Amino acid sequence: MTAAPERRPERPALDIEAIRRDFPILQQQVHGQPLAYLDNAATSQKPAAVIEAVSRYYREDNANIHRAVHTLADRATAAYEGAREKVRRFINAGSSREVVFTRGATEAINLVAASFGQRLREGDEILVSHLEHHANIVPWQQLCERTGATLRVIPMTATGELDLADLDGLINERTRLVSVVHVSNVFGTINPVERIVEAAHAREIPVLLDGAQATPHAPVDVQSLGCDFYVFSGHKMYGPTGIGVLYGREALLETMPPYQTGGDMIRTVSFEGTEFNELPFRFEAGTPNIAGAVGLGAAVDYLEGVGLERIAAREQELLAYGTQALESVEGLSIVGTAPRKAAVLSFVVEDMHPGDMGTILDHQGVAVRTGHHCAMPAMQFLGLPGTTRASLAFYNTFEEVDRLVKALAFAREVLG
Amino acid sequence: MELEAFHQEIILDHKRRPRHFRSLPGATRRVEGNNPLCGDRLTFDIDVRDGRIAAAGFQGEGCALAMASASLMTEAIQGLTVAEARSLFTRVHDLMTGECRGPGGDLGKLEALSGVCGYPARIKCASLAWQALRTALEAPEKREISTELEP
Numbered sequence: 001m002t003a004a005p006e007r008r009p010e011r012p013a014l015d016i017e018a019i020r021r022d023f024p025i026l027q028q029q030v031h032g033q034p035l036a037y038l039d040n041a042a043t044s045q046k047p048a049a050v051i052e053a054v055s056r057y058y059r060e061d062n063a064n065i066h067r068a069v070h071t072l073a074d075r076a077t078a079a080y081e082g083a084r085e086k087v088r089r090f091i092n093a094g095s096s097r098e099v100v101f102t103r104g105a106t107e108a109i110n111l112v113a114a115s116f117g118q119r120l121r122e123g124d125e126i127l128v129s130h131l132e133h134h135a136n137i138v139p140w141q142q143l144c145e146r147t148g149a150t151l152r153v154i155p156m157t158a159t160g161e162l163d164l165a166d167l168d169g170l171i172n173e174r175t176r177l178v179s180v181v182h183v184s185n186v187f188g189t190i191n192p193v194e195r196i197v198e199a200a201h202a203r204e205i206p207v208l209l210d211g212a213q214a215t216p217h218a219p220v221d222v223q224s225l226g227c228d229f230y231v232f233s234g235h236k237m238y239g240p241t242g243i244g245v246l247y248g249r250e251a252l253l254e255t256m257p258p259y260q261t262g263g264d265m266i267r268t269v270s271f272e273g274t275e276f277n278e279l280p281f282r283f284e285a286g287t288p289n290i291a292g293a294v295g296l297g298a299a300v301d302y303l304e305g306v307g308l309e310r311i312a313a314r315e316q317e318l319l320a321y322g323t324q325a326l327e328s329v330e331g332l333s334i335v336g337t338a339p340r341k342a343a344v345l346s347f348v349v350e351d352m353h354p355g356d357m358g359t360i361l362d363h364q365g366v367a368v369r370t371g372h373h374c375a376m377p378a379m380q381f382l383g384l385p386g387t388t389r390a391s392l393a394f395y396n397t398f399e400e401v402d403r404l405v406k407a408l409a410f411a412r413e414v415l416g
Numbered sequence: 417m418e419l420e421a422f423h424q425e426i427i428l429d430h431k432r433r434p435r436h437f438r439s440l441p442g443a444t445r446r447v448e449g450n451n452p453l454c455g456d457r458l459t460f461d462i463d464v465r466d467g468r469i470a471a472a473g474f475q476g477e478g479c480a481l482a483m484a485s486a487s488l489m490t491e492a493i494q495g496l497t498v499a500e501a502r503s504l505f506t507r508v509h510d511l512m513t514g515e516c517r518g519p520g521g522d523l524g525k526l527e528a529l530s531g532v533c534g535y536p537a538r539i540k541c542a543s544l545a546w547q548a549l550r551t552a553l554e555a556p557e558k559r560e561i562s563t564e565l566e567p
Contacts, residue, residue, distance in 0.1 A: 360422065371453055371455060376452070
């Protein structure tokens, strides 16, 4: 008897109604209308499993970690380190020594700028892109001011993509680090970061990827990306605020001086000197956000339970539907039209200012973001005061997209 | 409260047809106002002569609330003494912030600005023009203001 060829069982399509019941906050009305939460790129909502995990931690396990010998301390330590292991697996890092908990992606970038940045000298260069969030601009700008290094910028195109035509010129013998965004928070563009990593590594220059908008939407594998640093925030991937991750290649982290100093990051302290702890604890001074890490671990469990592939497929359907629906709105132009995108729809409408649109949409129960999206350089490049941005998550529905379109028509009526 | 910030016909009228929407090359004061959160950029020219506002105008781009408020302000301050304009600033500021008393006071057309009081995220839009006025009167050496910096 020959065995049938092995086939992965096909997972059924997502039951969106059931998924929406996992998110308590979605079951409410705003201005008398059911909430349509389309601001997921700013922060995502939290499933009950995450809320419960944080609550359970405080109700049952709370203690300080890595110190006391009592039972609760053991449980808290196990919960915190268990979360680290979940995150390691989630991004396929080689070792949990490479997973440093931070307050978020912003702090992770600041950590690298403060620590790795100490090796920068006058004349060195840091390369970022025109698509960056302020969090991936300002720490490098400050570092350049301190060291006399120069900030160089990969240009962008009118479609919200990176212009890599001169990449080989921008990455040169003076470049010390390349730090670029994986998925644009303004346009949803999925950048060809593999190509950037390859070009930088050809000159042995490390690469940091800002993955804040990537981890919620599709599987991320830091080893196959080949990056040296990868940063992301818990709250954008259905976890709590105030917790995030710096992934760093172990060999590189080993060469980096501490970021903040204090308890937990030391091995021995005397008044003559201090011996620092091993990775990753060396970069986690003080009592960390234990509950946040536990909540992030629960978010990872939740995402894996639903399935990142299914989430990505669902969001691509929403993106295709939303793109078509918005294109039918008179006077509307979608800003950011890359062929590879996450489910982010930034747009402008003739004679309607984003700020006014945001207020009127809110009155229809539709929550969107308006303004510069913490990416003023990209807005300046496009000559826009801002955009309106609908950023979709897998729990959003086609009906919610329809309500956005209807609310835009209403805004036209009010402002027209 | 159903969209009071916009439903005042006066707001929409001034947004569609802003008054005094021009630069005044000879004006004694020019203040560039910037509200980066919303993306409003308006330049105000205020001509103060012999303690009186002889003329006022503005230019630039902004949302309905910023444009309407700027239009209403440039209209309201024409011919006022500096002391009167200061007092008007205080009264309009109180109208847009604080207790949200709603329209019905004695500020005439400017009562329409009371609607923004219920929209904390939008007050900066409507107050941009008035902060520019205050700067022109109190700190004529200042050329720029931003809603993200303490004046």
